[in-house]
Amino acid sequence: MQMKKAIQNHCTELNSIQEFNPQAVMGKFTRVEMCRACHSSTLHHFLSFGLMPKPNGFLTKQNLNKPERYFPLNVDFCSTCGMVQLEEVISPNELFDHYVYSSSASYPMVEHLRNLAKELVTRFSLSQKDLVLDVGSNDGTLLSVFKQLGITILGIDPAKNIAEIANAQKIPTINDFFSQVSAKKILTSHGTCKVITIVNVLAQIPDWDSLFAGVKTLLHKEGTCLIEFPYLVDTLKTFEFDTMYHEHQSMVSVHPLSIALRRHCLEIFDVKHDPIHGGSIRVFISHIGVRKICKRVDVYLDEENTIGISNPDIYSAYATKVYEIRDEMIQLLNSLIHQKKKIIGYGATAKGNVLLNFCRLNHIQISAIVDSTTFKQGLYTPGSHIPVVSESQLDKLNPDYAILTAWNFADAILKKNKQRIKKGLKFIRPYPIPTVL
Ligand SMILES: [Zn+2]
Known part of the structure; x- marks a missing residue:
């Protein structure tokens, strides 16, 4: 009954959008019923942006006169773990088959990725025999720095056009989604990874269990998985709400992420803040019990608790x-x-x-x-x-x-x-x- 009412509301809204964009039609989407991090069903709606086209769906001049699909953009929080996620999701194939974001197009991003690669090589004493896998490797900007530093590299990206660009530039890139299935294939073909990087793509991955099962499968026993993502606490403080859109299905903080990782016997051993994208954090992950947990992890968890990331207010x-x-x-x-x-x-x-x-x-x-x-x-x-x-x-x-x-x-x-x-x-x-x- 509630679902029927929501569909009726979408239709009314679509009528008003058609005055503004006569090509607007409704696209297909799925409602999320379970928290991606803690698996509870305690999701509560708090924000509506209304119907929107895909934010990376740039159009050619010819396509301006063709139907343009609109999708609801509503946001929920989980009162059990504090995870923030979209209420409705669009199929990943629709979102990522042809992608128009390129890491190398933005100079500050290139600099950021260069520094990140150098930091990881130094901190974890990487050498030529070590494999670094970049998940959602885009055009290979991050991997190209590892390559210059003499490290063995591999990328995986679902966007066909972007993976082709990377391969043409001699950055070996598998054109696929990273999952438990693709991780097993990589394990067979390349062996374990000393470092797995997931930079600015966590929010775009709907199935965290398949993602972390893949990391668990591929990560070397003393290896590190680094995940960098815009930090929910910064978004809550700065009100930069436009980072919430169909591709960014999750707005993440340390607490919900640690719950999801623990299900796969992985844990966070360090957290670092970075100002990029309005405030991001780098989370360092290992197999449980392998590394000493840095005090900073508790500092972040305590702050999230004090702010009240699970609190409706x-x-x-x-x-x-x-x-x-x-x-x-x-x-x-x-x-x-x-x-x-x-x-x-x-x-x-x-x-x-x-x-x-x-x-x-x-x-x-x-x-x-x-x-x-x-x-x-x-x-x-x-x-x-x-x-x-x-x-x-x-x-x-x-x-x-x-x-x-x-x-x-x-x-x-x-x-x-x-x-x-x-x-x-x-x-x-x-x-x-x-x-x-
Ligand atoms: Zn939750």
């Missing part, structure tokens, strides 16, 4: 603030449009598309989005249908305002545009409250 306050940010953003842009100001977006990011669609903004209000990623240029943003252009078009566009849709690289963007800022270009930072810089 924190989530209801968070949702209120998110709706406030959306309303402020719409108000600010409406006032600028009323003053006939030209507005663009800076960064054709998935998170930017969440913000634009949540605020129901489109190509009428936002004339273009600039982005340095070559293969996004010439495409159009999902739902809002804003053309993506190269940064070299900026002067020709001559905008009055630019929304920092890639706010995670705000410092680099502002530095790059110092001269334009002097000439009058103003940037809008969406969080923690929309502000003209």
Whole structure:
């Protein structure tokens, strides 16, 4: 009965979206009934973004006139373990078969990955005989650094187009999802891994049991699995809500992750914070009992307990603030449009598309989005249908305002545009409250 009501609500909402995007149709999705981390059914709804297209579903000009699938984007928290996850999920094949995110396209990300590889090689004294596996290896940016340092490497990525790019650049990459099944195949073909890296992909993996069973199978007895992901506690503090979207099915903290790992006889032995992506953590994992547990692990668990990551109050306050940010953003842009100001977006990011669609903004209000990623240029943003252009078009566009849709690289963007800022270009930072810089 409740499900029937939800479907009716989606249909009503779709009718209103069709006024904004006549090509909008409903896509297929599955409702999540069980917590991915602790397996309990104590999931509680706290936030709705409404219906949205896939945030990485950039469109060609020809596709603008074809049906565009929309999916619900609702968020739950688990009152047993504090895990935050999407209420509905889309099939991984639909999301990742052809992917448009490339690690090497972003300079700060390349630097970040280079430092990470160097750190791991030094800390775990890796040598040429050691195998490093990168799960969700993308175009091989991280692995290429290990390769330069003389380490044996292997990547696995489900996106056919991206795996082809990596292989062409001599980064050996298996085109598949990482799971217990693919892990067994890798064990047979390559043996155990001294290091397994899972950087910025944990949130995209729906079946954690298959993932961690795969890690358990492949990890060398003294090996380390490193997982890096945007930290839920930072998201709760900064209100940067646009990291919640269909590909990011989980918003993770240390406590729920440790519960899921323990089911597979794995444990966290160290945690480190990193400012990238609005606040991320690196979690170091080993087989149970192999390494001394660093005190930092308890510091994180205690903080999560103090904040109350399983407490409904924190989530209801968070949702209120998110709706406030959306309303402020719409108000600010409406006032600028009323003053006939030209507005663009800076960064054709998935998170930017969440913000634009949540605020129901489109190509009428936002004339273009600039982005340095070559293969996004010439495409159009999902739902809002804003053309993506190269940064070299900026002067020709001559905008009055630019929304920092890639706010995670705000410092680099502002530095790059110092001269334009002097000439009058103003940037809008969406969080923690929309502000003209
Ligand atoms: Zn849970």
